[in-house]
Amino acid sequence: xxxxxxxxxxxxxxxxxxxxxxxxxxxxxxxxxxxxxxxxxxxxxxxxxxxxxxxxxxxxxxxxxxxxxxxxxxxxxxxxxxxxxxxxxxxxxxxxxxxxxxxxxxxxxxx
Amino acid sequence: xxxxxxxxxxxxxxxxxxxxxxxxxxxxxxxxxxxxxxxxxxxxxxxxxxxxxxxxxxxxxxxxxxxxxxxxxxxxxxxxxxxxxxxxxxxxxxxxxxxxxxxxxxxxxxxxx
Numbered sequence: 264x265x266x267x268x269x270x271x272x273x274x275x276x277x278x279x280x281x282x283x284x285x286x287x288x289x290x291x292x293x294x295x296x297x298x299x300x301x302x303x304x305x306x307x308x309x310x311x312x313x314x315x316x317x318x319x320x321x322x323x324x325x326x327x328x329x330x331x332x333x334x335x336x337x338x339x340x341x342x343x344x345x346x347x348x349x350x351x352x353x354x355x356x357x358x359x360x361x362x363x364x365x366x367x368x369x370x371x372x373x374x
Numbered sequence: 375x376x377x378x379x380x381x382x383x384x385x386x387x388x389x390x391x392x393x394x395x396x397x398x399x400x401x402x403x404x405x406x407x408x409x410x411x412x413x414x415x416x417x418x419x420x421x422x423x424x425x426x427x428x429x430x431x432x433x434x435x436x437x438x439x440x441x442x443x444x445x446x447x448x449x450x451x452x453x454x455x456x457x458x459x460x461x462x463x464x465x466x467x468x469x470x471x472x473x474x475x476x477x478x479x480x481x482x483x484x485x486x487x
Contacts, residue, residue, distance in 0.1 A: 296476070303465055305476040306417070324423065361430050361474070362409075364417040 265290040269350050269365035276372050282337040284368045286350030287330065293353050296362060297324050297335050300347040309335070309348075339373045376400045378479035380466050386485045387456055395451045395482045397466030406449045407467040407476060410434070417424065417465070423449065460471045 266289040274280055282326050298307040310324040312333070317324050320352070321340075327335040337344055347369050349360040379398045387393050408420040421431040423440050423441055438454045449468075453460055463483050467476040 287426045304411075304483070306465060309479060311475045322420075326380070351417070361419045361422060361429050361432070362407075362417075366416045 265292065265363045266350055267350055267352055267363055267365040269348075269368050269369060272366065273369045274371070276370070278341055278374050280340050280372075282340050282344075282346050282372075284350075284369065284370070286333045286335070286365055287331055287361075288350075288352050291328075291331070294364050295326055295333050296351040296353070297333075298349040298351060300349055300367065302346070306349070316322045318325055336369075340370075342372045342374050345371050375467075376477075378466055378468055378477050380464075380482050382482060383480065384485070385482045386487065390426050390455050391483060391485055393453050393456055395466075395484070397449045397479055398447050399449055399466065399468030399478055400445070403470055403477075404469035405469045405471065405474075406443070407454035407469075408451045409467065410462040411465065411481075412459075412462045415477045418465075419430075420451070420464075427464075429435070443483055453484075456484075458486050460484060461486045 264372045268287050270285045294311050294313045296311045297309045298311050312324055312326050321338045323336040325347040335348055350365040353362050385393055396418045406423040409417050410420055411417045419432050421435045421441055423431045439450045442450050461484055463481045465481045466479040469476045
């Protein structure tokens with residue numbers, strides 16, 4: 264069974280700071296997802312990646328398949344980025360949709 | 375932009391009662407999922423559904439749970455006899471394919487008393 268570990272668990276930053284959230288997993292995967300969970304509970308998919316790097320606005324996600332590691336970066340952080348960021352991995356074959364989630368990283372960006 | 379919707383947003387029920395949680399996935403999606411998140415814990419996979427049948431389920435998804443796509447739009451999760459430990463946020467999600475981005479609904483908060 265895949266174990267998904269995220270670090271840090273909690274992160275407080277000042278507005279404008281560059282933020283990095285890390286995710287590591289124990290077993291080979293078909294894809295890794297980065298999700299954002301708002302204080303009200305809703306979940307938004309930010310990225311799905313299986314190799315390399317993706318960028319959307321101020322968000323950048325990278326994955327190193329060999330090292331079983333992914334990072335989510337936020338450039339020029341803003342208070343509206345405050346949320347829980349969750350890493351989730353999908354396996355191979357029939358379990359691709361069976362996502363295994365990390366515990367999340369709670370980000371608070373202060374003005 | 376198309377979105378996944380879920381009803382109700384909050385359901386309160388007595389232990390032992392049956393509940394049905396409803397989801398309307400994005401219309402052209404083929405794969406549907408249910409997840410749950412107990413308060414303060416991580417999100418957990420319950421079940422995936424494709425082509426009118428369950429494609430995968432977790433250990434959590436025991437005989438008290440069932441899923442159904444009763445028509446072309448709704449996707450439901452039924453809990454036959456609720457327990458206190460079923461209290462959680464239940465999320466529905468849908469995707470084009472198994473390796474595609476999953477779009478999550480806003481969740482249904484289930485409270486079992």
